[in-house]
Amino acid sequence: MNAERAREFLLTLxxxxxxxxxGDNLVYWVGDKRLGGKMFALVDLAGEMSHGVACFAAGPERFHELVEREDVFPARYLARAHWVASRQWNALRDSEWREEFTAAHAIIYEKLPKRVKGWLELPAKEQQKLIREREAKVSAKG
Structure with a gap:
């Protein structure tokens, strides 16, 4: 796996x-954050070793299993939410990356409120209209 292949896969979910x-981080959200979407994975294009090349939501059970692997560690700032990071792409096989990213997506999707899940089912045009309406409300308040 590498950043480009990860990106290609993540965008299929x-x-x-x-x-x-x-900075140079690609952040992946289940749903647009302006509609209440939540982050589930991050790819560091700069590949800074202190933060890792990628991190994702692992969930409480998987978190403890993954951090026992070489080159996988609790994600900086996000470990309390059971996120892990990897120092290098070869810490997991490609199939494992796909499985972990898919699981991270599912974990975060399940945590979304019903209202947000409903918005995600709307056609793209309707979602954009909703975003504009929400942004207009925020602008009117500020």
Whole structure:
């Protein structure tokens, strides 16, 4: 696995939105964050070893199994939410990366409120309209 193959795979998952944040990080969300979507994975394009090349939501059970593997460690700032990070792409086989990313997506999707899940089922045009309406409300308040 590498950053480009990870990106290609992550974008195939349902309702995934990609953003570039916090420097050279591709952040993957289940649903647009402006609609209440939540982050489930992050790929560091700079590949800084202290943060790892990628991190993802592992869940409480899987978290403890994964951190026992070489080159996998509790994700900085996110470990309390059971996220793990990997120092290098070859810490997991490609099939394992796909399984872990799919599981991370499912973990976060299940935590979304019913209202947000309903919005994710709307056609893209309706989602964009909803985003504009929500942003207009925020602008009117500020």
């Amino acid at each position: 349902p309702h995934v939105v990609e953003t570039m944040q916090w």
